[in-house]
Amino acid sequence: MFEFLPLGRILKTTNPPAVEKSSAPLRFGVVGASRIAPDAVIKPVRCHADTLILAVAARSERRAQSYAQKWRIPKFYGGQNAYQDLIDNPDIDVVYIGLPNALHYEWTMKALAAGKHVLCDKPIADNEEETQRMFALAQEKNLVLLEAWQPRFHPALHRVKAIIDEGSLGKIVKMYAHFGLWGDLQFKKDDIRYNYGLGGGALMDLGPYPLNIMRYLSSSEPTVLSAEATCRSENVDRRMEVHMTFAESIPATVIVDFALEGWGPLKLLPQWLKLVFRVECENGVVEYFNYALPSLYHYITITTKDGKSRVEKVYKPAEGKGEEWWSAYRYELEAFVDKVRGREPQVWRTAEDSINSMRIIDAAYTKACFAPRSRRTH
Numbered sequence: 001m002f003e004f005l006p007l008g009r010i011l012k013t014t015n016p017p018a019v020e021k022s023s024a025p026l027r028f029g030v031v032g033a034s035r036i037a038p039d040a041v042i043k044p045v046r047c048h049a050d051t052l053i054l055a056v057a058a059r060s061e062r063r064a065q066s067y068a069q070k071w072r073i074p075k076f077y078g079g080q081n082a083y084q085d086l087i088d089n090p091d092i093d094v095v096y097i098g099l100p101n102a103l104h105y106e107w108t109m110k111a112l113a114a115g116k117h118v119l120c121d122k123p124i125a126d127n128e129e130e131t132q133r134m135f136a137l138a139q140e141k142n143l144v145l146l147e148a149w150q151p152r153f154h155p156a157l158h159r160v161k162a163i164i165d166e167g168s169l170g171k172i173v174k175m176y177a178h179f180g181l182w183g184d185l186q187f188k189k190d191d192i193r194y195n196y197g198l199g200g201g202a203l204m205d206l207g208p209y210p211l212n213i214m215r216y217l218s219s220s221e222p223t224v225l226s227a228e229a230t231c232r233s234e235n236v237d238r239r240m241e242v243h244m245t246f247a248e249s250i251p252a253t254v255i256v257d258f259a260l261e262g263w264g265p266l267k268l269l270p271q272w273l274k275l276v277f278r279v280e281c282e283n284g285v286v287e288y289f290n291y292a293l294p295s296l297y298h299y300i301t302i303t304t305k306d307g308k309s310r311v312e313k314v315y316k317p318a319e320g321k322g323e324e325w326w327s328a329y330r331y332e333l334e335a336f337v338d339k340v341r342g343r344e345p346q347v348w349r350t351a352e353d354s355i356n357s358m359r360i361i362d363a364a365y366t367k368a369c370f371a372p373r374s375r376r377t378h
């Protein structure tokens with residue numbers, strides 16, 4: 001499946017061209033000099049005419065300065081009050097939050113209180129209750145708040161849904177997904193993902209991908225029947241297996257995993273990544289490979305009951321805005337800016353979508369007998 005990897009497109013996706021800016025672009029402030037911010041917002045902004053990155057804030061002055069230098073961000077804030085100082089800058093219109101999950105609530109609330117629109121990375125909060133409060137404040141302040149979960153904005157996922165909704169495969173009868181990583185190769189021992197107090201855990205980190213895709217494809221919310229965890233440390237799941245039913249009768253299983261088994265003889269060969277998503281329908285099966293980062297590379301395989309199989313790849317929507325090389329984050333930014341500017345985005349994630357997503361994660365942790373994710377003083 002990898003034999004025709006389009007390297008030119010991938011290079012442009014990961015290193016998009018700079019475009020000329022509009023006369024008054026939306027000015028973004030980046031809270032946290034995180035690893036994800038370049039992909040999630042800095043590079044997408046580079047190729048969006050109506051946006052620019054004005055400032056970054058980090059807890060250390062040195063880190064803020066070197067990050068700003070590296071990414072050519074004109075202003076930086078460092079030190080204990082850096083995040084608040086950035087938020088208080090009256091020139092900033094939008095705050096992007098790429099902090100550990102447990103800090104999403106606090107800094108989103110502070111940014112909204114200061115009158116900023118917020119793009120906050122996934123999962124949007126530690127739990128459903130926080131998510132409700134965040135969207136309530138955004139609504140009260142008439143500000144845009146979006147949970148940045150980029151696969152929802154990519155046309156490949158829309159194509160998967162269209163294939164199912166078109167009807168010839170019949171109804172969905174079963175769904176299965178596995179998102180696994182070799183965590184110890186990819187993350188340091190003190191990574192935010194392994195820390196309960198920072199909102200860590202495999203389900204918090206990886207769960208939103210398969211769970212949200214199942215919700216979207218089936219246009220329904222699940223009941224969580226059971227969840228079994230393997231712990232890395234107390235209340236931090238290294239692996240979680242969640243069993244659900246969607247639309248009252250569709251069985252579904254999600255496995256998320258930071259400790260993929262090896263493969264080959266004696267399972268000694270490392271497995272870097274596992275990304276399985278399968279929807280079984282009455283008359284065939286749809287499989288979607290690389291649903292987490294579809295803009296880099298993906299394929300959709302449709303196999304009908306008579307054994308016939310075809311493969312589709314979709315990087316640009318048949319109608320509407322987009323380019324083959326746009327990353328899913330770039331599609332997401334387009335929608336976010338449209339919303340802030342008062343235009344109808346071609347795709348949107350509503351408050352209910354994010355709230356329901358957190359509700360399922362809460363329910364799964366409860367079924368697995370985990371302590372509730374932090375209940376902060378609100």
Ligand SMILES: NC(=O)C1=CN([C@@H]2O[C@H](COP(=O)(O)OP(=O)(O)OC[C@H]3O[C@@H](n4cnc5c(N)ncnc54)[C@H](OP(=O)(O)O)[C@@H]3O)[C@@H](O)[C@H]2O)C=CC1
Nearest residue numbers: 032033034035036058059098099100101121122123148192
């Ligand atoms: N949408 C997507 O595709 C992806 C989303 N994510 C999400 O992005 C967020 C950040 O992930 P990632 O970039 O990998 O994480 P990093 O560890 O690289 O960044 C987290 C940032 O949080 C700040 N921070 C503040 N307080 C703490 C603390 N107590 N401990 C550690 N860091 C702290 C640090 O900023 P400072 O610079 O101030 O020190 C750090 O840069 C998570 O919510 C994750 O789920 C991650 C990967 C992909």
Ligand SMILES: O=C1OC[C@@H](O)[C@H](O)[C@H]1O
Nearest residue numbers: 122181186193205206292
């Ligand atoms: O959101 C994410 O997607 C990709 C994963 O590698 C990462 O752990 C996670 O935060």
